[in-house]
């Protein structure tokens with residue numbers, strides 16, 4: 001059995017595969033590096049698979065918290081792991097857009113599904129899940145509700161500031177001058193999409209485009225992004241665990257070596 | 258420690274603690290020191306005046322006072338220079354020379370007079386068109402003006418012989434450094450990204466003549482050893498500079514060696530030899546007009562080809578762009594050479610750096626991802 005762990009800034013994911021690469025267990029916990037999140041995610045994935053720790057033959061850790069996590073056999077970056085996971089699930093994917101809690105990455109794959117080039121955002125939270133969290137708070141709703149608000153929108157309120165802090169006050173003043181919450185939600189999704197599209201254009205977008213990461217669950221962002229890049233985007237099943245899946249796939253490969 | 262390790266560690270010590278190193282060499286030589294802002298400041302004239310030219314290339318310092326003069330969207334290296342000037346780090350210098358290549362440097366030239374009034378400023382303007390004859394003539398006049406300023410600072414006249422002797426010291430330095438960077442390829446473990454950088458940087462805080470002798474000694478010692486085996490990646494690095502040390506450590510950790518560089522702080526300083534001319538000043542001016550880099554007007558846009566050639570000559574696996582955040586001249590060049598490298602199918606890693614970058618986590622992920630990506634190809 002092979003274990004992949006993806007420790008992000010705000011969540012931890014674990015995936016367990018058997019020798020034939022069948023998915024036996026998976027878990028997503030909403031706390032990330034520096035917390036008990038990684039251990040909890042592993043425990044849950046193990047119990048879903050009906051296995052104990054001893055059954056794991058090889059494990060790989062990825063994500064922002066990979067360097068400090070000492071219990072895995074090896075660490076590999078989230079770029080390589082996301083690419084691996086996507087290539088396994090969607091062999092036709094050539095561009096991967098991953099939006100996580102605090103970072104955005106765009107990865108271009110070659111025809112063999114290997115990383116050809118990649119870009120990541122810088123330290124700024126614009127265009128990440130963090131930006132949407134801030135917007136959800138101002139709109140007084142759960143982050144999961146943003147997409148359904150957007151679905152009810154009648155027009156897009158343009159949010160011109162890319163900086164999360166400035167965008168926050170911009171939105172507050174929009175709301176106080178009567179803008180509808182639904183339209184603001186749409187605006188927030190487009191703000192993220194524009195930022196991410198800019199990043200994607202830096203390395204060039206080749207079809208098919210696949211989205212991963214927690215934010216891919218938000219239909220509003222996916223459709224805004226698809227509009228911005230002018231291409232259809234598909235979302236993989238369980239977009240949050242793609243990194244952990246890729247790590248587990250690497251674990252299986254490396255064990256065989 | 259064997260003698261090679263000892264030599265390298267001495268260079269590293271000098272590079273890491275410039276103020277200490279400069280104070281020491283001033284004491285040993287009894288010479289005054291003159292700060293030379295980047296880039297291509299005519300160090301030869303300072304040296305000919307019997308003074309020590311000291312390179313001022315920013316550093317790891319918290320930016321507090323410099324905010325008064327430079328906005329947060331100015332490059333980190335110049336914010337650090339102004340900060341250290343204001344903080345008194347440069348007080349041991351008798352003067353600074355500031356050339357005005359980019360908008361930031363132009364502003365600093367003005368700001369310096371009020372921000373750091375105690376250190377005498379010698380501004381210096383290079384012509385836009387360095388390749389045409391009028392540009393050379395102008396440069397010669399400018400060098401002569403700087404020469405007169407330096408005579409005031411040193412209190413003695415600089416003769417033609419002084420200048421020619423100094424040019425000889427610098428020409429030996431440049432040739433030695435060209436040899437040094439070329440043997441890196443044979444000893445990529447000893448001369449890894451980190452040690453290579455510190456050895457080259459130490460020149461800015463030393464007396465050039467004795468520094469050159471030390472590098473020559475290091476080269477001689479290295480040559481006694483067989484070439485080292487290396488199974489990692491070899492890259493060509495380009496940009497203003499590749500710092501801080503944590504950035505270089507990430508390359509070492511991921512088994513990536515710098516086969517060659519096109520950094521303003523490193524090879525760009527010494528890759529062009531002295532020009533021909535009847536007088537010392539003409540030789541200096543002609544050397545400048547042979548230079549090519551992002552800071553100098555280059556209508557032929559040769560940087561892409563230069564990088565491609567460096568990759569080929571050194572059998573490198575790719576190019577790393579060490580982009581100084583908020584550096585206009587470098588950013589203007591990037592889209593042009595990026596296209597050329599892509600067309601030549603040369604893999605490229607783009608890193609945006611700041612000198613005072615303390616959270617190098619993101620950069621580390623990018624470097625590791627690049628190594629992983631190349632591994633699979």
Ligand code: SF4
Pocket residue numbers: 295332334335358359360361362497552581583584585586587
């Ligand atoms: S050339 Fe770039 S790094 Fe150098 S001073 Fe100007 S803006 Fe700063």
